[in-house]
Amino acid sequence: KSNRNLNLPPSPAYPLPVIGHLHLLKQPVHRTFLSISQSLGNAPIFHLRLGNRLVYVISSRSVAEECFTKNDIVLANRPDIIMAKHVGYNSTNMIAAPYGDHWRNLRRIATVEIFSSHRISTFMSIRKDEIRRLITLLSRDSLHGFVEVELKSLLANLVFNNIIMMVAGKRYYGGGTEDNDEAKLVRELISEIVTGTSAGNLADYLPIINWVTKFEQRTISLGNRLDKFLQKLVDEKRAEKEKGQTLINHLLSFQETQPEYYTDVIIKGIILALVVAGTETSEVTLEWAMSNLLNHPEILEKVRAEIDDKIGSDRLIEESDIVNLPYLQNTVSETLRLYPAVPLLLPHFSSDECKVAGYDMPRGTLLLTNVWAMHRDPDLWEEPERFKPERFEKEGEAQKLIPFGMGRRACPGAELGKRLVTLALGSLIQCFEWERVGEELLDMTEAEGITMPKATPLRAMCKTRVVVSKVI
Numbered sequence: 001k002s003n004r005n006l007n008l009p010p011s012p013a014y015p016l017p018v019i020g021h022l023h024l025l026k027q028p029v030h031r032t033f034l035s036i037s038q039s040l041g042n043a044p045i046f047h048l049r050l051g052n053r054l055v056y057v058i059s060s061r062s063v064a065e066e067c068f069t070k071n072d073i074v075l076a077n078r079p080d081i082i083m084a085k086h087v088g089y090n091s092t093n094m095i096a097a098p099y100g101d102h103w104r105n106l107r108r109i110a111t112v113e114i115f116s117s118h119r120i121s122t123f124m125s126i127r128k129d130e131i132r133r134l135i136t137l138l139s140r141d142s143l144h145g146f147v148e149v150e151l152k153s154l155l156a157n158l159v160f161n162n163i164i165m166m167v168a169g170k171r172y173y174g175g176g177t178e179d180n181d182e183a184k185l186v187r188e189l190i191s192e193i194v195t196g197t198s199a200g201n202l203a204d205y206l207p208i209i210n211w212v213t214k215f216e217q218r219t220i221s222l223g224n225r226l227d228k229f230l231q232k233l234v235d236e237k238r239a240e241k242e243k244g245q246t247l248i249n250h251l252l253s254f255q256e257t258q259p260e261y262y263t264d265v266i267i268k269g270i271i272l273a274l275v276v277a278g279t280e281t282s283e284v285t286l287e288w289a290m291s292n293l294l295n296h297p298e299i300l301e302k303v304r305a306e307i308d309d310k311i312g313s314d315r316l317i318e319e320s321d322i323v324n325l326p327y328l329q330n331t332v333s334e335t336l337r338l339y340p341a342v343p344l345l346l347p348h349f350s351s352d353e354c355k356v357a358g359y360d361m362p363r364g365t366l367l368l369t370n371v372w373a374m375h376r377d378p379d380l381w382e383e384p385e386r387f388k389p390e391r392f393e394k395e396g397e398a399q400k401l402i403p404f405g406m407g408r409r410a411c412p413g414a415e416l417g418k419r420l421v422t423l424a425l426g427s428l429i430q431c432f433e434w435e436r437v438g439e440e441l442l443d444m445t446e447a448e449g450i451t452m453p454k455a456t457p458l459r460a461m462c463k464t465r466v467v468v469s470k471v472i
């Protein structure tokens with residue numbers, strides 16, 4: 001009733017009593033949102049009633065810019081969702097925390113400990129080592145000819161090890177079997193979180209669905225299981241006689257001086273944010289990149305030619321080579337354009353009223369940013385559906401991308417994620433020949449989830465190249 005006099009953006013017809021437009025939310029949600037925008041005459045912004053929530057969806061880059069510059073503070077909040085409450089320590093972790101002093105402090109700690117350029121460079125040896133291990137593993141069976149590999153889980157192991165090494169100085173895969181089993185379990189829990197946090201999760205909009213599906217009960221159990229893993233990581237570090245230099249060690253030393261702020265819950269929340277936000281995102285980006293290259297062998301060849309030309313076959317590609325490999329970088333950019341790992345960004349939430357694209361946005365509105373649609377907008381991109389890394393040779397094209405969001409709440413791990421993805425992709429191409437398993441093109445369908453996973457996990461044929469025997 002209170003919204004009656006407001007100038008709201010357009011909305012699709014036929015909201016139903018109680019559920020509103022929930023019946024329209026078909027997976028994958030970013031595609032549904034683009035169709036709705038098109039059905040409303042390519043509306044750059046529209047609104048939905050999803051159960052008891054008012055939701056604005058934006059599909060235009062210029063409206064996104066307005067939201068995350070002029071209105072950035074008002075929109076720097078996150079909505080309360082079931083997952084954030086029961087898995088995210090009552091929304092006290094960095095991803096879900098409301099905008100304010102606590103969130104700022106978490107971002108500051110993370111910047112100093114993980115995301116500063118100094119720390120990112122310090123962690124370079126971890127990235128290098130993990131990639132080398134992956135190359136060694138892949139080359140074991142593929143020295144004398146093509147073998148089929150299930151690449152998805154290998155990429156997931158690489159990324160997971162990389163994050164846990166930074167956080168706890170510990171690697172899981174390639175260690176003892178007990179660790180492998182534990183990490184497998186944790187990875188499954190993370191996948192559950194990622195699926196349950198999708199913008200299409202009906203239980204977040206309608207209490208009755210939550211009640212019928214027992215979503216909240218299942219989420220509490222998920223939270224407990226993940227908490228057990230995180231507590232174990234913290235306790236292991238606490239018990240160590242020789243204190244290391246990992247993130248957890250540093251957080252535990254803060255706990256000694258400020259125990260009332262740096263509780264175990266806050267420490268576990270910081271680790272959780274890094275593990276949840278930093279693993280699936282990089283893994284799916286690598287998987288989409290390789291899948292695109294397998295479907296476009298001529299582009300794969302061009303990336304390889306650039307690497308062979310600039311680096312040769314006597315040494316492995318290093319992170320410092322990346323600046324001299326523009327086509328490789330453009331291939332990563334093109335992957336992030338067509339397959340942004342978080343296609344709707346994370347949901348934002350208005351803490352006050354504001355105006356967006358000339359419309360009123362009431363306080364308490366949930367904002368979803370359809371970056372996936374913006375990255376395919378024919379007004380912004382030539383041949384938007386085509387995978388074409390060359391497009392980024394044109395000055396200014398890369399600035400149109402927003403796969404990491406914008407403004408205060410943008411991804412703090414963007415640089416770290418890009419470095420790992422680019423180095424890993426370059427190394428895989430330098431060290432192996434790659435082919436599709438069969439003649440047909442790979443299925444590029446997206447599955448459900450807040451990070452856009454591939455519906456069919458990537459499998460490929462790989463054969464070791466001569467550089468591997470020379471350097472490993």
Ligand code: HEM
Pocket residue numbers: 094095096107163273274275277278279281282285340341342345346347403404405406408409410411412413414416417418421
């Ligand atoms: C290709 C890799 C990655 C992509 C595409 C990506 C993308 C994103 C996006 C779109 C957001 C939400 C921005 C918004 O809501 O406006 C986000 C948030 C976040 N990302 Fe990333 N990310 C990546 C890698 C990483 C890595 C490696 C880490 C950490 C190790 C990380 C940590 C975070 C955190 C903590 C947040 C929440 C920030 C906040 O709410 O204050 N991300 N990321």
